[in-house]
Amino acid sequence: MALSEAAIKVKTALTEQGLETPMLPQTHTPEARKEKIEHHMKEVLTLMALDLSDDSLMDTPRRIAKMYVDEIFSGLDYENFPKITVIDNKMGVDEMVRVQDISLTSTCEHHLVTIDGYATVAYLPRTKIIGLSKINRIVRFFAQRPQVQERLTQQVLVALQTLLETKDVAVKMDAVHYCVKSRGVMDSTSSTTTTALGGIFKSNPATRAEFLHQSKC
Numbered sequence: 001m002a003l004s005e006a007a008i009k010v011k012t013a014l015t016e017q018g019l020e021t022p023m024l025p026q027t028h029t030p031e032a033r034k035e036k037i038e039h040h041m042k043e044v045l046t047l048m049a050l051d052l053s054d055d056s057l058m059d060t061p062r063r064i065a066k067m068y069v070d071e072i073f074s075g076l077d078y079e080n081f082p083k084i085t086v087i088d089n090k091m092g093v094d095e096m097v098r099v100q101d102i103s104l105t106s107t108c109e110h111h112l113v114t115i116d117g118y119a120t121v122a123y124l125p126r127t128k129i130i131g132l133s134k135i136n137r138i139v140r141f142f143a144q145r146p147q148v149q150e151r152l153t154q155q156v157l158v159a160l161q162t163l164l165e166t167k168d169v170a171v172k173m174d175a176v177h178y179c180v181k182s183r184g185v186m187d188s189t190s191s192t193t194t195t196a197l198g199g200i201f202k203s204n205p206a207t208r209a210e211f212l213h214q215s216k217c
């Protein structure tokens with residue numbers, strides 16, 4: 001399947017800015033990927049001494065393969081980039097558009113455990129306006145990869161800057177990392193905030209403050 005024009009533009013911009021996830025070219029179809037992952041997951045679980053002949057565990061390798069390829073890591077494949085609706089700003093909107101409390105689950109690339117949080121995204125329309133749900137879908141696309149929160153925040157910024165043809169975009173994320181909560185340092189209360197500010201959100205203190213202080217997350 002050919003990639004959409006939006007997917008190609010975003011991928012190119014991320015690569016040029018050194019913000020693309022370290023990835024190899026996709027060499028297998030999704031079905032072939034699932035088969036191979038299932039095979040290797042069987043080995044991993046068997047090495048952990050789990051009895052995969054048990055009826056509750058039997059399908060776990062297949063479930064994990066399907067979950068990786070179709071769900072939590074589907075954002076590694078630009079064929080899954082959301083269909084984007086961008087329209088010309090004929091009505092001349094020039095005030096901040098903000099979508100807040102976008103729920104976000106991702107996966108930490110160091111431990112492959114959950115990152116759970118919220119994103120707030122804002123932009124100042126110039127020539128283009130984007131369908132609101134597409135902002136949530138872009139956040140979700142990049143969240144469905146193994147991630148570090150800083151890169152995820154930047155990827156959403158650059159994707160929107162590219163599609164909206166303006167630098168005036170801001171992204172803030174607040175998330176709990178289960179690699180910090182459920183293992184390792186076992187801190188159950190801390191959360192991490194990251195911001196990526198472009199254009200006027202970076203250069204103008206009032207716009208920056210308006211975004212940072214009014215965003216709930």
Ligand SMILES: Nc1nc2c(ncn2[C@@H]2O[C@H](COP(=O)(O)OP(=O)(O)OP(=O)(O)O)[C@@H](O)[C@H]2O)c(=O)[nH]1
Pocket residue numbers: 108109110147148149150177179180183184185
């Ligand atoms: N900057 C950043 N670090 C992250 C993120 N997610 C996880 N990490 C950190 O990645 C680091 C990996 O450190 P290592 O020392 O190699 O791994 P580890 O031995 O499992 O470390 P501990 O978690 O401290 O037990 C840890 O400090 C994690 O907290 C993220 O989104 N951003």
Ligand SMILES: [Zn+2]
Pocket residue numbers: 108109110111112113177179180
């Ligand atoms: Zn981690």
